[in-house]
Amino acid sequence: MRWIIPCLLLFYLTATGFAAQQEYTFDLAEVEKKPFHFGGYLEFRPVLFGLDRDSRLYKLKFYDFEVGQSTPEYNFNALLDFSYKKGMVFAKMRTSTDIKKSYSGWSHDTNLFEALFSLQPTLSFHLDVGKRRMRWGKGYAWNPAAFLDRPKNPNDPELALEGLVVLSVDYIKSFPGKLKAITLTPVLLPVYDHVNSDFGGLKTLNFGGKIYLLVYDTDIDFMFLAGKGVPDRFGMDFSRNLATYFELHGELAYTPHYSKKVFGRDGSSQQKTYASTSYLLGMRFLTRTNLTLILEYFRNGHGYTSSEMEDFYFLVDRAYQFSLLTGDDSQLSGLAGAESQAYRTFAPMQNYLYLRASQKEPWNILYFVPSFFGIFNLTDSSFSLTPELLYNPITNLELRARVTLLVGRSESEFGERQNDFRLEFRGRYYF
Amino acid sequence: MKKISIGLLSVFMLSPALAIDKAQLLRQVDRNLNPESFEAYRKLINIEPNGREKEFVLFTVKKGKDRIAALFISPASEKGRSTLRLDENMWLYIPNVGKPIRITSLQSVVGGIFNNADILRLDYAEEYDVLEVKDLGDEYLLHLKAKTKTVAYDQLKMWADKEKRLPKKIECLTEASMLIKTIHFSQIKDFGGGIVRPSVIETDSPLHQGYKSVMIFAGLKQREFKDEVFTLSFLPHLESLR
Numbered sequence: 056m057r058w059i060i061p062c063l064l065l066f067y068l069t070a071t072g073f074a075a076q077q078e079y080t081f082d083l084a085e086v087e088k089k090p091f092h093f094g095g096y097l098e099f100r101p102v103l104f105g106l107d108r109d110s111r112l113y114k115l116k117f118y119d120f121e122v123g124q125s126t127p128e129y130n131f132n133a134l135l136d137f138s139y140k141k142g143m144v145f146a147k148m149r150t151s152t153d154i155k156k157s158y159s160g161w162s163h164d165t166n167l168f169e170a171l172f173s174l175q176p177t178l179s180f181h182l183d184v185g186k187r188r189m190r191w192g193k194g195y196a197w198n199p200a201a202f203l204d205r206p207k208n209p210n211d212p213e214l215a216l217e218g219l220v221v222l223s224v225d226y227i228k229s230f231p232g233k234l235k236a237i238t239l240t241p242v243l244l245p246v247y248d249h250v251n252s253d254f255g256g257l258k259t260l261n262f263g264g265k266i267y268l269l270v271y272d273t274d275i276d277f278m279f280l281a282g283k284g285v286p287d288r289f290g291m292d293f294s295r296n297l298a299t300y301f302e303l304h305g306e307l308a309y310t311p312h313y314s315k316k317v318f319g320r321d322g323s324s325q326q327k328t329y330a331s332t333s334y335l336l337g338m339r340f341l342t343r344t345n346l347t348l349i350l351e352y353f354r355n356g357h358g359y360t361s362s363e364m365e366d367f368y369f370l371v372d373r374a375y376q377f378s379l380l381t382g383d384d385s386q387l388s389g390l391a392g393a394e395s396q397a398y399r400t401f402a403p404m405q406n407y408l409y410l411r412a413s414q415k416e417p418w419n420i421l422y423f424v425p426s427f428f429g430i431f432n433l434t435d436s437s438f439s440l441t442p443e444l445l446y447n448p449i450t451n452l453e454l455r456a457r458v459t460l461l462v463g464r465s466e467s468e469f470g471e472r473q474n475d476f477r478l479e480f481r482g483r484y485y486f
Numbered sequence: 487m488k489k490i491s492i493g494l495l496s497v498f499m500l501s502p503a504l505a506i507d508k509a510q511l512l513r514q515v516d517r518n519l520n521p522e523s524f525e526a527y528r529k530l531i532n533i534e535p536n537g538r539e540k541e542f543v544l545f546t547v548k549k550g551k552d553r554i555a556a557l558f559i560s561p562a563s564e565k566g567r568s569t570l571r572l573d574e575n576m577w578l579y580i581p582n583v584g585k586p587i588r589i590t591s592l593q594s595v596v597g598g599i600f601n602n603a604d605i606l607r608l609d610y611a612e613e614y615d616v617l618e619v620k621d622l623g624d625e626y627l628l629h630l631k632a633k634t635k636t637v638a639y640d641q642l643k644m645w646a647d648k649e650k651r652l653p654k655k656i657e658c659l660t661e662a663s664m665l666i667k668t669i670h671f672s673q674i675k676d677f678g679g680g681i682v683r684p685s686v687i688e689t690d691s692p693l694h695q696g697y698k699s700v701m702i703f704a705g706l707k708q709r710e711f712k713d714e715v716f717t718l719s720f721l722p723h724l725e726s727l728r
Contacts, residue, residue: 080702081703083704140726179712190585215582227714229714229716235572236718269572296588302588347593415593450540485565486562
């Protein structure tokens with residue numbers, strides 16, 4: 056019987072312990088604001104590329120290397136943010152340093168992604184001078200209306216990218232009624248020897264602008280870019296929640312005189328100029344089980360047709376055979392240069408579909424998001440599929456593992472990429 | 487007969503008064519929880535069954551009936567993220583992505599049991615009608631019904647302190663009366679400026695057994711803002727309000 060009393064005591068303590076309110080504290084000193092901020096992340100990203108030795112882009116990239124069936128790559132990245140805010144003055148700098156070990160050895164590179172000086176005399180008016188991202192458009196995987204941004208990688212749309220040097224103003228005005236807000240954003244874009252030199256014709260000052268409206272619960276933007284150094288462009292985008300679980304968005308971009316380089320089968324190249332229309336229509340859908348679906352269709356007016364791509368692949372084949380026969384790889388190195396970059400970009404052709412499904416915190420595993428996405432070239436029926444696992448095991452540490460499979464017949468976009476698969480891990484620590 | 491007539495007359499006379507009181511009661515609860523326009527700091531803690539915790543700190547500003555925005559101050563992986571709600575429209579701004587994307591009230595930007603509707607909550611009276619009020623002695627039980635289908639929870643059962651006119655517990659239910667989560671209010675604190683309210687909100691859910699999320703308030707005070715603060719273009723600049 057002597058054991059009954061300790062048991063009862065233990066039961067009482069356990070019961071009252073559960074019932075007792077835990078005291079939570081939150082001291083405002085924890086959130087004291089300082090004018091200087093330093094932060095960012097450190098990243099380690101090993102990748103294993105499974106190579107397709109018969110593909111055209113393999114021949115183009117590795118014609119003078121023997122790399123075998125697969126090749127590893129080790130990437131280290133430090134993204135550093137510095138900012139200062141005092142009164143109406145705000146300054147920000149972001150640098151990205153990459154160190155890479157690949158089949159060609161060690162390499163390193165540091166880029167200034169952003170360097171911005173901002174004046175904010177009122178809540179409605181901001182003047183920004185320096186290097187920044189404008190981030191126009193509503194699409195997730197592609198942004199045809201992002202006239203003042205570098206193209207996103209649809210395999211990693213949330214990746215930090217380098218900005219452009221601009222002078223821009225934001226003027227914000229709110230209203231009661233159906234039209235709730237307007238923002239005017241005029242932008243000046245200089246292109247000189249060391250300023251945005253890869254963005255357009257040198258020694259030109261170009262100008263653009265955007266008008267944002269929140270009207271009838273719909274985000275609508277109208278934008279343009281014009282000047283001597285860039286082809287004139289006009290665009291619009293929209294986004295609207297049709298229900299709490301369903302969002303619809305779209306983009307439209309029109310370039311009256313778009314010019315692109317096209318290679319013929321005889322090896323000649325010509326500038327083809329035409330009116331180009333690109334558009335994107337997409338949706339986000341959230342199911343009752345917390346599964347988020349993103350579906351986007353992208354019509355790329357700048358893209359190549361099947362026959363234009365096949366001509367390019369023919370040229371690569373011919374240059375490769377010539378190199379094998381004669382040892383002269385000048386034709387291959389010519390085709391691998393910047394002039395053919397548009398054939399090897401993220402969306403070189405005209406009709407694409409993007410589908411992403413991500414399940415937030417399944418099986419009650421907090422901060423764990425398995426997902427899956429596919430990029431489909433609807434013209435040549437080739438595609439890439441990527442299952443992905445994302446997990447935050449502790450605060451500020453993010454782990455991601457993914458494998459990408461590229462599938463397609465000969466002379467199709469994903470069939471001619473240099474890889475059959477890509478196995479990737481990413482560990483990122485924020486500070 | 488005379489007694490019956492007086493009784494019926496009393497019922498008819500009192501009914502409209504009671505209807506007004508129901509809505510008024512909910513508005514009183516709203517005003518006692520916070521001024522219509524305010525700023526506040528909130529710490530969110532997600533607690534897992536194994537005791538592991540993750541904290542988020544948010545700076546929040548609200549104006550009027552339908553405008554609220556929140557900026558993540560910590561942890562470092564979330565710093566600079568901000569969310570905006572204009573009536574039923576919600577957006578999330580992630581510094582790396584750079585442009586605000588539309589989100590829904592049922593998603594959660596922090597994980598755990600709090601969803602976006604909990605983090606960017608408008609006044610209860612804005613989103614719910616009071617169907618019924620029961621007098622339980624020292625507290626009221628309010629049965630609330632969502633005004634539209636776009637509200638995150640179709641029904642709420644709110645137990646409110648009769649004297650203080652402050653909520654003690656809220657059950658969030660689906661249209662089919664399935665319990666989604668329970669919110670417990672505790673640790674009443676004087677924030678100054680006449681604001682005396684629970685400083686801690688704890689949430690648990692039968693859908694996530696053993697998990698708990700806690701929201702702790704600090705620095706809650708009345709503050710007026712210009713409408714332009716609650717726009718997509720201002721989201722990247724929310725930090726300047728601190």
